[in-house]
Amino acid sequence: MSKDMNLTLKVWRQKDQASNGKMETYQAKKVSPDMSFLEMLDVVNEDLIQKGQDPIAFDSDCREGICGTCSMVVNGVPHGPQRGTTVCQLHMRHFKDGDTIAIEPWRARPFPVLKDLITNRSALDRIIQAGGYISVSTGNAPAANALPISKKASDEAMDAAACIGCGACVAACKNASAMLFVSAKVGHLGLLPQGQPERDKRVWKMISQMDKEGFGNCTNTYACESVCPKRVSASFIARLNRDYAVAVAKGECDR
Amino acid sequence: MKLDAKIPSGPLETKWSHYKEHCKLVNPANKRKFSVIVVGTGLAGASAAASLGELGYNVTCFCYQDSARRAHSIAAQGGINAAKNYPSDGDSVYRLFYDTIKGGDFRAREANVYRLAEVSNCIIDQCVAQGVPFAREYGGLLTNRSFGGAQVSRTFYARGQTGQQLLLGAYQALSRQVAAGKVKIFSRTEMLDLVVVKGEAKGIVVRDMVTGKISSYAADAVVLATGGYGNTFFLSTNARGCNCMAAWRSYKRGAGFANPCYTQIHPTCIPVSGDHQSKLTLMSESLRNDGRVWVPKNKGDKRPPAQIPEEDRDYYLETRYPSFGNLAPRDVTSRAAKLVCDAGRGVGPTGLGVYLDFSEAIGRLGRKAIEERYGNLFEMYERITGEDAYEAPMRIFPAVHYTMGGLWVDYNLMSTIPGLFVLGEANFSDHGANRLGASALMQGLSDGYFVLPYTIANYFGSSKKFVPSTDSEEFKEAEKTASDRIKKLLSINGSRTPTSFHRELGKLLWDNCGMARSEESLKTALKKIAVIRDEFWKNLKVVGAENELNQTLELANRISDYMEFAELLCKDALERRESCGGHFRVEYQTEDNEAKRDDENFAHVAVWEYTGEGKEPVRNVEPLKYEVVTMSQRSYK
Ligand SMILES: Cc1cc2nc3c(=O)[nH]c(=O)nc-3n(C[C@H](O)[C@H](O)[C@H](O)COP(=O)(O)OP(=O)(O)OC[C@H]3O[C@@H](n4cnc5c(N)ncnc54)[C@H](O)[C@@H]3O)c2cc1C
Numbered sequence: 067m068s069k070d071m072n073l074t075l076k077v078w079r080q081k082d083q084a085s086n087g088k089m090e091t092y093q094a095k096k097v098s099p100d101m102s103f104l105e106m107l108d109v110v111n112e113d114l115i116q117k118g119q120d121p122i123a124f125d126s127d128c129r130e131g132i133c134g135t136c137s138m139v140v141n142g143v144p145h146g147p148q149r150g151t152t153v154c155q156l157h158m159r160h161f162k163d164g165d166t167i168a169i170e171p172w173r174a175r176p177f178p179v180l181k182d183l184i185t186n187r188s189a190l191d192r193i194i195q196a197g198g199y200i201s202v203s204t205g206n207a208p209a210a211n212a213l214p215i216s217k218k219a220s221d222e223a224m225d226a227a228a229c230i231g232c233g234a235c236v237a238a239c240k241n242a243s244a245m246l247f248v249s250a251k252v253g254h255l256g257l258l259p260q261g262q263p264e265r266d267k268r269v270w271k272m273i274s275q276m277d278k279e280g281f282g283n284c285t286n287t288y289a290c291e292s293v294c295p296k297r298v299s300a301s302f303i304a305r306l307n308r309d310y311a312v313a314v315a316k317g318e319c320d321r
Numbered sequence: 322m323k324l325d326a327k328i329p330s331g332p333l334e335t336k337w338s339h340y341k342e343h344c345k346l347v348n349p350a351n352k353r354k355f356s357v358i359v360v361g362t363g364l365a366g367a368s369a370a371a372s373l374g375e376l377g378y379n380v381t382c383f384c385y386q387d388s389a390r391r392a393h394s395i396a397a398q399g400g401i402n403a404a405k406n407y408p409s410d411g412d413s414v415y416r417l418f419y420d421t422i423k424g425g426d427f428r429a430r431e432a433n434v435y436r437l438a439e440v441s442n443c444i445i446d447q448c449v450a451q452g453v454p455f456a457r458e459y460g461g462l463l464t465n466r467s468f469g470g471a472q473v474s475r476t477f478y479a480r481g482q483t484g485q486q487l488l489l490g491a492y493q494a495l496s497r498q499v500a501a502g503k504v505k506i507f508s509r510t511e512m513l514d515l516v517v518v519k520g521e522a523k524g525i526v527v528r529d530m531v532t533g534k535i536s537s538y539a540a541d542a543v544v545l546a547t548g549g550y551g552n553t554f555f556l557s558t559n560a561r562g563c564n565c566m567a568a569w570r571s572y573k574r575g576a577g578f579a580n581p582c583y584t585q586i587h588p589t590c591i592p593v594s595g596d597h598q599s600k601l602t603l604m605s606e607s608l609r610n611d612g613r614v615w616v617p618k619n620k621g622d623k624r625p626p627a628q629i630p631e632e633d634r635d636y637y638l639e640t641r642y643p644s645f646g647n648l649a650p651r652d653v654t655s656r657a658a659k660l661v662c663d664a665g666r667g668v669g670p671t672g673l674g675v676y677l678d679f680s681e682a683i684g685r686l687g688r689k690a691i692e693e694r695y696g697n698l699f700e701m702y703e704r705i706t707g708e709d710a711y712e713a714p715m716r717i718f719p720a721v722h723y724t725m726g727g728l729w730v731d732y733n734l735m736s737t738i739p740g741l742f743v744l745g746e747a748n749f750s751d752h753g754a755n756r757l758g759a760s761a762l763m764q765g766l767s768d769g770y771f772v773l774p775y776t777i778a779n780y781f782g783s784s785k786k787f788v789p790s791t792d793s794e795e796f797k798e799a800e801k802t803a804s805d806r807i808k809k810l811l812s813i814n815g816s817r818t819p820t821s822f823h824r825e826l827g828k829l830l831w832d833n834c835g836m837a838r839s840e841e842s843l844k845t846a847l848k849k850i851a852v853i854r855d856e857f858w859k860n861l862k863v864v865g866a867e868n869e870l871n872q873t874l875e876l877a878n879r880i881s882d883y884m885e886f887a888e889l890l891c892k893d894a895l896e897r898r899e900s901c902g903g904h905f906r907v908e909y910q911t912e913d914n915e916a917k918r919d920d921e922n923f924a925h926v927a928v929w930e931y932t933g934e935g936k937e938p939v940r941n942v943e944p945l946k947y948e949v950v951t952m953s954q955r956s957y958k
């Protein structure tokens with residue numbers, strides 16, 4: 067078993083949305099390689115509380131990489147260095163004794179910082195509200211097997227549906243574009259027969275809302291794909307662009 | 322406390338349809354005059370809020386996460402049951418009903434469970450229509466897998482992310498109602514208290530978790546879908562934020578709390594690695610479809626697993642339970658693991674672990690097939706432990722996972738407080754003393770999509786409509802109680818962190834009221850809980866202020882409830898002098914260490930009634946009558 071480590075943390079501290087923030091330095095001592103990154107922060111926080119200081123505020127819930135709550139930039143990379151991994155699933159065995167680690171919140175205009183590492187990501191909810199669903203009220207559904215769906219389409223839809231709505235793609239993008247997030251939902255529903263009736267309307271409404279929220283344009287740098295903890299493929303963005311073009315051509319914008 | 326389960330008369334198979342045909346209705350134009358508060362946006366809350374919105378009610382919905390989509394249901398991995406019988410392996414509504422009653426060790430209500438089995442098929446239809454990408458065969462039809470406690474394949478799944486996909490379906494339906502103006506969602510908002518006016522639940526007190534502001538909401542009815550209380554044990558598979566505040570504070574306002582001692586310990590979780598541990602991670606039960614559980618035959622055999630030859634391995638589930646084998650139900654499997662570890666045959670650095678081995682399945686089906694079925698779980702295992710489960714067996718150990726107990730509800734899902742409905746894991750209704758795998762998702766969605774929309778209309782149709790002002794005395798009193806508690810937590814200024822207390826309480830519960838309980842251990846626990854609670858209120862340290870985003874304060878407030886609730890949990894465990902399902906009293910076991918029920922004295926629901934601060938709660942009972950099923954000693958051999 068490998069030995070405990072001592073680390074230096076440089077952490078973004080910001081009292082609230084209205085205040086300015088700055089980086090502060092903390093020592094994390096006796097860090098076990100079996101700890102998760104957030105458990106390492108828990109230990110630092112316990113120590114801060116003991117000393118009567120404000121602990122570092124950060125979001126987390128499931129700590130299993132599925133709820134999309136955790137959100138921090140570790141050494142410049144959203145969710146940290148391990149590919150396909152949320153920061154709650156990142157473990158300290160990926161660091162070395164003596165390392166200095168910089169920890170910052172998501173940085174994107176549509177995600178204002180609420181405190182320290184916590185941001186407001188409700189813009190993503192509003193994009194889904196704009197059209198990220200299939201309109202079927204409870205009790206109106208046909209029998210599940212009435213409509214066979216090819217395994218391929220269903221699997222591909224699942225690849226897109228795996229998005230956890232964390233916003234890392236936005237945080238990684240120099241334009242703060244939410245295209246990967248939007249493309250994941252548009253791709254998921256658009257690949258299924260149930261999603262066809264609203265396909266044009268959906269893509270049009272979701273993109274319009276995305277623009278309204280102040281997310282930037284996609285300039286194909288693929289930073290989003292490389293930080294996405296669910297490995298949602300940027301090919302869904304290409305699909306989104308095609309769907310959008312069709313919707314515009316069909317005059318969806320005028321309806 | 323009057324406990325009337327309000328079970329409709331008539332044969333079991335027609336109770337629910339008869340209810341639906343005869344219950345009171347609210348006409349479409351009148352629905353918009355009724356307002357409903359839904360606390361919780363997990364499967365139960367989101368499905369309820371969306372369905373009520375679609376029907377035309379005005380819904381206000383709350384969750385503590387930053388988005389409704391992140392409720393704890395998102396983490397469910399393995400799947401959801403339904404009686405579709407697509408594999409034609411003999412499944413039926415009756416069989417799903419029977420398996421659930423038997424799995425719950427004959428401690429659940431027949432009528433509720435039958436209804437659950439009955440609507441299970443509509444859930445699958447609804448979810449498919451919403452675009453939930455369930456796993457399919459090459460022919461395009463839906464496929465199933467098996468879960469514990471059943472001899473048929475009835476579990477629908479979406480890779481290892483079934484809860485996520487079901488919740489996103491419900492969240493999207495909810496989002497559609499937000500867009501339609503029928504539902505308002507308040508995220509990062511925590512319910513601190515229930516407000517009861519003239520004996521009816523008419524509102525809640527909440528805290529805005531960003532600004533710290535405390536305020537109230539009033540409505541015609543309140544629906545709690547706030548999840549389970551597994552985190553009382555500190556270490557569990559639940560999300561970090563899961564807590565029992567809403568249920569506990571409603572209990573203190575008069576709602577009966579049923580069977581708090583029924584807690585489920587899940588057999589397949591990643592073992593604890595050290596003191597820093599903040600939660601435990603489940604490895605889905607579905608893994609037991611292909612993984613074989615074993616430990617060395619000989620005590621102290623420290624050889625690496627690959628070097629232990631077949632004849633020195635004990636596949637104890639297969640030998641003890643030949644007909645269910647590795648798919649024995651959870652309570653039985655967890656206890657079997659405890660037995661072998663207690664005998665010194667556990668594996669891993671702590672000796673608290675058993676192997677879950679896929680080598681036979683990989684040999685038979687190929688690595689690719691296993692990757693396809695469980696790839697994300699293997700990946701998660703590797704991230705956490707640094708070990709590759711394709712090469713060496715996983716190490717697993719039981720952990721607190723689910724709570725069958727919860728607020729008591731009648732057939733309408735209404736608590737003992739009129740107007741307070743409780744759905745999902747927060748209620749006690751369908752799983753008796755042990756829940757079968759893949760049945761919680763089914764229950765949450767059944768409650769929310771298919772039951773509450775009828776029963777709430779029945780309530781509105783049969784009671785006098787009134788919504789009090791939030792300026793009324795009852796609201797002001799509740800706001801003051803909630804805010805005084807927060808001020809008190811901040812003012813103690815002692816020397817111990819909230820987490821240190823929670824960890825201490827959790828360990829005490831795990832050791833004394835976990836997989837095995839005894840009169841002695843429970844009495845010890847009860848004594849020590851009082852001591853810990855006392856110190857909590859004298860020596861707690863919470864930093865920061867009231868009117869800001871303050872996570873230490875949130876935590877302390879939740880832990881203050883565990884300090885009280887843990888006592889009720891142990892009391893209930895002490896009073897239930899039998900073993901059943903997840904409640905195992907060492908004094909009551911068969912010769913081969915299986916749970917021994919006492920149907921004569923304990924075939925009932927225990928419903929606890931709050932009688933005031935510092936006073937003994939009263940234990941009421943709802944007798945369980947089995948009209949269709951014959952109670953028998955459970956056997957999975
Ligand atoms: C790791 C894991 C895997 C599982 N896998 C399966 C599976 O494969 N199949 C299966 O059937 N079951 C599974 N379960 C069980 C199942 O996931 C849960 O029982 C179920 O999802 C609970 O749903 P719920 O809607 O009742 O509550 P939850 O999903 O827990 O939602 C609770 C909601 O209440 C809100 N809330 C709570 N308290 C407050 C408050 N005071 N104020 C405001 N809001 C509040 C929360 O914000 C949240 O929105 C699993 C459980 C775990 C832990």
Ligand code: SF4
Pocket residue numbers: 228229230231232233234235236246247250290293294295296297298
């Ligand atoms: S696409 Fe990936 S990075 Fe973006 S929100 Fe979804 S999961 Fe997160």
Ligand code: FES
Pocket residue numbers: 125126127128129130131132133134135136152153154155
């Ligand atoms: S805390 Fe849920 S994904 Fe990290």
